Amino acid sequence: MSPLERRRLGSGLVFISPWLIGFTVFLLIPVCLSFYYSFCDYSLLQTPAFIGLDNYRELLGDPVFWQSLRNTGVYASLALPAGMLVSLGLALLLNQKVVGQSIFRTLIFLPSLVPTVASAMLWLWLFNAKLGLINTLLDMPPFAATIQGINVALGAVHLPQIQTPISWLTDPAWALPALAFMSLWGVGQTVVIYLAGLQDVPGELIESAELDGANAWQRLWNVTLPMLSPVIFFNMIMAIIGALQEFSIPYIMTGGGPARATYFFTMYLYDNAFTYLKMGYASAMAWIQLLIVLLLTGLSFWLSKRWVHYQSK
Numbered sequence: 001m002s003p004l005e006r007r008r009l010g011s012g013l014v015f016i017s018p019w020l021i022g023f024t025v026f027l028l029i030p031v032c033l034s035f036y037y038s039f040c041d042y043s044l045l046q047t048p049a050f051i052g053l054d055n056y057r058e059l060l061g062d063p064v065f066w067q068s069l070r071n072t073g074v075y076a077s078l079a080l081p082a083g084m085l086v087s088l089g090l091a092l093l094l095n096q097k098v099v100g101q102s103i104f105r106t107l108i109f110l111p112s113l114v115p116t117v118a119s120a121m122l123w124l125w126l127f128n129a130k131l132g133l134i135n136t137l138l139d140m141p142p143f144a145a146t147i148q149g150i151n152v153a154l155g156a157v158h159l160p161q162i163q164t165p166i167s168w169l170t171d172p173a174w175a176l177p178a179l180a181f182m183s184l185w186g187v188g189q190t191v192v193i194y195l196a197g198l199q200d201v202p203g204e205l206i207e208s209a210e211l212d213g214a215n216a217w218q219r220l221w222n223v224t225l226p227m228l229s230p231v232i233f234f235n236m237i238m239a240i241i242g243a244l245q246e247f248s249i250p251y252i253m254t255g256g257g258p259a260r261a262t263y264f265f266t267m268y269l270y271d272n273a274f275t276y277l278k279m280g281y282a283s284a285m286a287w288i289q290l291l292i293v294l295l296l297t298g299l300s301f302w303l304s305k306r307w308v309h310y311q312s313k
Contacts, residue, residue: 091194
């Protein structure tokens with residue numbers, strides 16, 4: 001390189017050095033250490049002792065590990081599609097030109113600004129079996145009649161019926177669906193992203209479809225959703241990563257109970273690291289979690305070739 005190019009390179013490195021130092025100290029070194037610790041017996045109080053693949057072998061035979069992984073998978077399978085459908089539906093409604101549009105958008109986005117602890121305390125009251133608003137609403141005639149009809153259908157196929165009032169957070173059968181339902185509270189950020197994507201849908205395409213006789217559903221299915229597919233794909237990837245890392249809400253609201261029905265993967269990782277002081281075991285769990293996330297995101301990218309459409313193409 002010429003002297004001028006070397007000076008420019010030096011100046012550039014100086015300007016980005018704070019980021020490089022922060023990335024190295026707070027991310028790169030911890031990641032490398034966690035990978036090494038995953039092959040060690042490390043209790044934070046003693047020097048790490050290399051044990052090879054013993055942590056991974058122990059995980060494969062750990063029933064709590066499999067239960068936490070199953071709970072996380074069930075939660076993700078409930079919360080992820082529900083969240084995407086609700087957020088997309090709200091975005092489509094908020095994209096309509098109606099009176100008070102900005103007020104409705106603000107109301108939808110506000111819950112995502114509420115601190116996690118405050119949201120958890122609010123929903124603890126809503127899910128209260130005796131005094132909670134949700135059970136109070138279910139006791140009202142329209143909802144009570146609906147539940148009675150559902151129970152008749154369940155009884156016809158010899159399935160357990162719904163018993164009211166529902167113990168949302170103390171019944172193992174309802175605790176996980178209750179947390180998945182609560183996750184819909186914070187879809188405001190996703191709705192904003194969808195709204196931004198809807199603004200980029202070319203209006204001439206919708207007008208052309210309308211002139212060709214396409215009704216509202218056909219315009220949505222054949223024009224809007226294909227043009228919005230990159231945004232849907234982005235939100236899906238972020239939702240997968242977020243669902244697999246869920247920790248704070250179940251930790252605050254249920255502590256993993258009842259009977260470990262809401263004991264998520266990240267909660268078990270946290271307990272191993274900071275309660276049982278099994279940092280090597282927890283590091284192995286973290287790398288397994290990373291592999292699961294990479295596998296699911298890689299699968300999503302592979303499948304995206306069939307349904308994600310970019311305007312440049």
